[in-house]
Amino acid sequence: MYLLYKQTISAKSENYEVICETKVSENRRNFAPKFKSIFKMNIKSIITAAIALLISTACSGGAKQEKVMNKDGKSLVVFFSHAGDNYAVGNIEVGNTKIVADYITEVTGAEQFEIVTHKYDGMAYTPLINLAKEETKNGELPEYEGDIDLSKYDTVFIGGPVWWGTYPQVMFTFFKKHANDLKGKTVIPFTTHEGSGLANCVEDVKDAFPGANVTKGFSIYGHEVRTEKAKVEKWINGLK
Numbered sequence: 001m002y003l004l005y006k007q008t009i010s011a012k013s014e015n016y017e018v019i020c021e022t023k024v025s026e027n028r029r030n031f032a033p034k035f036k037s038i039f040k041m042n043i044k045s046i047i048t049a050a051i052a053l054l055i056s057t058a059c060s061g062g063a064k065q066e067k068v069m070n071k072d073g074k075s076l077v078v079f080f081s082h083a084g085d086n087y088a089v090g091n092i093e094v095g096n097t098k099i100v101a102d103y104i105t106e107v108t109g110a111e112q113f114e115i116v117t118h119k120y121d122g123m124a125y126t127p128l129i130n131l132a133k134e135e136t137k138n139g140e141l142p143e144y145e146g147d148i149d150l151s152k153y154d155t156v157f158i159g160g161p162v163w164w165g166t167y168p169q170v171m172f173t174f175f176k177k178h179a180n181d182l183k184g185k186t187v188i189p190f191t192t193h194e195g196s197g198l199a200n201c202v203e204d205v206k207d208a209f210p211g212a213n214v215t216k217g218f219s220i221y222g223h224e225v226r227t228e229k230a231k232v233e234k235w236i237n238g239l240k
């Protein structure tokens with residue numbers, strides 16, 4: 001069987017339509033992106049340039065930096081990260097997203113709240129993706145441990161792995177509990193992933209926190225986080 005996960009991002013103009021698909025191979029654990037393009041223009045070079053631009057925007061979240069952080073305000077990183085049997089990087093003691101969260105704290109001094117559930121402890125990769133698929137499909141809201149008062153923070157980073165095209169469902173439990181707590185605050189989404197980039201995460205954060213100033217977000221491959229700290233630093237320094 002080939003297709004376990006399929007995410008489609010599409011964008012249209014009157015001249016072209018590009019569809020970006022990410023497929024997951026069960027056998028090869030391959031989240032390699034596959035691009036399908038359909039176009040209706042005459043000049044080949046214009047088409048190529050338009051597609052390159054569209055793909056980079058749709059699939060990477062864009063590269064332009066925003067100065068969104070209030071340097072004097074208090075910042076928080078809220079994140080979920082799954083240690084253990086992990087796609088692409090084997091069995092890891094520290095999850096990929098936690099590593100990015102720690103970089104953010106190192107560079108900004110932000111405090112942290114980790115969304116913790118023991119629901120997935122010790123699970124092998126394949127049963128985990130099957131369980132997560134069901135949870136996503138059913139909109140389940142698994143419980144997490146503890147909680148945090150968000151009132152004293154001006155900037156809140158929100159990060160997690162992409163699971164089936166968005167954040168893990170346990171993060172939506174947090175979103176639901178705090179739906180009214182981020183009005184007027186800056187919210188900066190980030191993801192780690194293996195091909196889907198930001199997927200639907202920014203849109204889902206916007207939906208979850210009406211009245212928050214949600215920025216465009218940042219994504220990095222999970223298998224890169226241990227070696228590409230500079231990418232994270234560059235992004236954060238661009239926000240300040």
Ligand SMILES: Cc1cc2nc3c(=O)[nH]c(=O)nc-3n(C[C@H](O)[C@H](O)[C@H](O)COP(=O)(O)O)c2cc1C
Pocket residue numbers: 005007022031080081082083086087088094095096097098128129130132133160161162163164165166192193194195196197221222223
């Ligand atoms: C249940 C599950 C679902 C996943 N779904 C996707 C996906 O839809 N798109 C993608 O690019 N990567 C997907 N991945 C890969 C993770 O996003 C990636 O390995 C991430 O860096 C893990 O971060 P963590 O170690 O902080 O949990 C999935 C991994 C798991 C375990």
